[in-house]
Amino acid sequence: EEKKRLSYQQKFEQAQHSVSKKLLETALAKESNLIASADVTTTKELLELAEKVGPHIIALKTHIDIISDFDYQNTIIPLKEIASKHKFLLMEDRKFADIGNTQELQFTSGVFRITDWADFVTSQVIGGFESLDCFKNVGVVAIIGMSSKGTLTSNNYREEALKIALSHPNVIGGVSQNPIPEEILLFTPGVNLADSGDGKGQQYNTPEHVFKTLHTDFIIVGRGIYKSENPEQAASQYKSAGWNAYLTSL
Numbered sequence: 001e002e003k004k005r006l007s008y009q010q011k012f013e014q015a016q017h018s019v020s021k022k023l024l025e026t027a028l029a030k031e032s033n034l035i036a037s038a039d040v041t042t043t044k045e046l047l048e049l050a051e052k053v054g055p056h057i058i059a060l061k062t063h064i065d066i067i068s069d070f071d072y073q074n075t076i077i078p079l080k081e082i083a084s085k086h087k088f089l090l091m092e093d094r095k096f097a098d099i100g101n102t103q104e105l106q107f108t109s110g111v112f113r114i115t116d117w118a119d120f121v122t123s124q125v126i127g128g129f130e131s132l133d134c135f136k137n138v139g140v141v142a143i144i145g146m147s148s149k150g151t152l153t154s155n156n157y158r159e160e161a162l163k164i165a166l167s168h169p170n171v172i173g174g175v176s177q178n179p180i181p182e183e184i185l186l187f188t189p190g191v192n193l194a195d196s197g198d199g200k201g202q203q204y205n206t207p208e209h210v211f212k213t214l215h216t217d218f219i220i221v222g223r224g225i226y227k228s229e230n231p232e233q234a235a236s237q238y239k240s241a242g243w244n245a246y247l248t249s250l
């Protein structure tokens with residue numbers, strides 16, 4: 001018999017961090033474990049996508065530095081309004097990868113001022129335990145393993161990265177293509193219902209696969225949604241596929 005996973009309710013009850021609680025609470029309320037990745041390059045596309053997929057997602061993942069007309073007032077303020085209207089969180093996929101002092105500057109300064117609006121951020125753990133101390137007011141999702149072909153996140157790297165992730169109080173979860181301990185949340189990108197790759201190294205799995213084999217908590221879907229002819233409908237499909245796969249894995 002296969003090992004059973006903890007339910008979102010059980011994880012909610014044992015969660016320590018306010019952002020973990022918020023994510024799990026949102027998942028239960030919306031019956032969704034879907035995070036849409038908004039890898040679009042203009043404010044208009046970002047806001048339109050957020051509005052369309054908002055009802056179906058628990059978080060919108062941004063790469064805010066690819067928005068060519070970024071402007072705090074015109075990009076972030078309306079994005080935050082849409083997020084609060086549709087009750088989803090904002091996840092900035094910055095993948096910090098430097099010493100603590102530099103990460104702190106990248107997190108708080110520049111035009112993006114990530115600290116002022118992101119609910120949680122991604123960070124590499126290559127800079128070591130203390131490099132994560134600066135992310136005090138947000139949750140950190142540590143990059144444990146990457147989805148791309150030829151990644152350097154070997155077994156040994158992942159083991160060491162997990163030690164940091166599990167012991168740091170700012171860390172709420174990890175990004176990985178392998179199972180991780182249930183004390184932190186598992187976020188899995190590289191999910192697509194139609195494709196197995198993108199010709200640029202990305203490797204895709206289905207929602208069924210990642211819930212069954214990894215016991216993932218949240219799926220991250222980019223092109224499967226924003227490149228679709230009908231992103232609203234695609235988000236709804238991924239939401240159902242993800243939720244059904246979760247229920248089946250219980």
Ligand code: S5P
Pocket residue numbers: 037039063093122145146147148175189190191192202220221222223224
């Ligand atoms: O290992 C990873 C980690 C991340 S966060 N592999 C990934 O693909 N990602 C991100 O997930 C990537 O930066 C992109 O924003 C998204 C996947 O997009 P898709 O279009 O391939 O679904």
